[in-house]
Amino acid sequence: MSAQEYAFVVVAVIGSLAALSVVMARNVVHAALFLVIALASVGVTFLLVGAEFVGWTQILIYVGAIVILFLFGLMLTKAPIGRDTLDHRWENRIVGGVVALLLFLGLASLTLRVWPLDATPASAPVAGSTAALGESLFHDYVLPFEVVSFLLLAALIGAIVLARKDDS
Amino acid sequence: MIRLPLVLIFAALLFSAGVYGVLARRNAVMVLMAIELMLNAVNLNLVAFAAALQDVTGQVFALFVIAVAAAEVGIGLAIVILLFRNRASINVDEVDLLKW
Numbered sequence: 067m068s069a070q071e072y073a074f075v076v077v078a079v080i081g082s083l084a085a086l087s088v089v090m091a092r093n094v095v096h097a098a099l100f101l102v103i104a105l106a107s108v109g110v111t112f113l114l115v116g117a118e119f120v121g122w123t124q125i126l127i128y129v130g131a132i133v134i135l136f137l138f139g140l141m142l143t144k145a146p147i148g149r150d151t152l153d154h155r156w157e158n159r160i161v162g163g164v165v166a167l168l169l170f171l172g173l174a175s176l177t178l179r180v181w182p183l184d185a186t187p188a189s190a191p192v193a194g195s196t197a198a199l200g201e202s203l204f205h206d207y208v209l210p211f212e213v214v215s216f217l218l219l220a221a222l223i224g225a226i227v228l229a230r231k232d233d234s
Numbered sequence: 235m236i237r238l239p240l241v242l243i244f245a246a247l248l249f250s251a252g253v254y255g256v257l258a259r260r261n262a263v264m265v266l267m268a269i270e271l272m273l274n275a276v277n278l279n280l281v282a283f284a285a286a287l288q289d290v291t292g293q294v295f296a297l298f299v300i301a302v303a304a305a306e307v308g309i310g311l312a313i314v315i316l317l318f319r320n321r322a323s324i325n326v327d328e329v330d331l332l333k334w
Contacts, residue, residue: 068235078244085248085271089255094264101267104248108274111244112296115236117281120296124277127300132270132307139263139311143318155260162257166250173246181239188235189286198290199297207294214301221305225312231319 068188074114081107098136102129116191119199241282249275262314262324266307273303 067075084103091097105128112121192198203211248271255268277296284292318324 071236071240074236074240078240082244082247082251085251088271089251089259089264089268094261097264097267101270104271105274108248108278111241111278112281115241115281115285117284117293117296120277120281120293120300123297123300124274127304128270128274132304135307135311136263136267139266139314142315143263143324158260159258162254165257166254169253170246170250173249174243177239177242177246181237181242183237183239186237186239188237189282190235190288191285192288192290192293195290195293199293202290203294203297206291210298214298218301218305221309225308228309228312229315 070114071188074111077107077110077114081111094140095137098133098140101136102133105129105133115189116195117199119196236282236285238282238286241278245275245278245282248272248278260325260327262317262326263311265326266310266314269310270303270307273299273306 081104084100084107087100088097088104091100106125109121109124109129112118112124252268252270252272252275255271256265259265259268277299280292280296280299282292284290284296314324317329321328
């Protein structure tokens with residue numbers, strides 16, 4: 067194993083524990099803070115795989131903006147924050163746990179069957195990945211890029227219209 | 235130099251945690267957070283395959299997914315706030331007006 071793989075395993079273990087804490091947390095604010103750790107570990111993984119631009123975008127957008135948005139949402143809805151007030155039904159948790167466990171085991175065994183750990187070569191980072199990314203984004207994918215930007219504009223205007231208080 | 239299956243297994247774990255969150259939690263904000271976990275797992279796969287195939291297209295699509303996820307969170311939280319204003323609850327089980 068290379069040094070990057072050791073670093074990745076540490077980051078992945080931290081991220082996995084944080085992700086499990088997000089969905090298990092009793093307190094919703096704690097869940098949002100665990101989400102910061104999980105999303106940041108995904109960002110660090112992007113950096114380790116050699117996708118610098120996507121990694122820093124992940125850290126800026128998710129850790130910087132989306133989690134703050136979640137915290138705002140929690141504060142604006144003054145809803146009961148503890149788990150027992152909302153998630154009192156055991157059967158939901160049992161069914162969810164069984165489905166998630168089977169899904170994880172299926173995905174992991176499928177992955178290891180197609181790409182055995184000791185037979186798969188380590189993938190090198192894409193050379194000059196940020197320059198190539200910009201080239202690809204603004205040359206081959208200009209139209210999807212513009213469509214996505216328009217979608218963001220429409221979604222933000224829609225969010226303002228939805229959340230605005232009615233004057234009447 | 236990270237081998238592909240390691241990243242894929244990490245992504246599978248994030249995705250399964252997200253599935254559990256969507257199925258088990260009834261707080262609408264928690265459901266949105268779990269959906270974010272699943273979207274991140276998909277991004278992880280896209281970037282890992284971009285490195286494995288030496289093709290930058292996967293990273294382009296990861297950026298698109300991040301943008302769409304940002305739009306989704308904005309709209310989703312606006313709907314949650316509207317829901318709370320109208321029903322004084324953000325329990326997704328109580329939003330069953332359309333369910334027969």
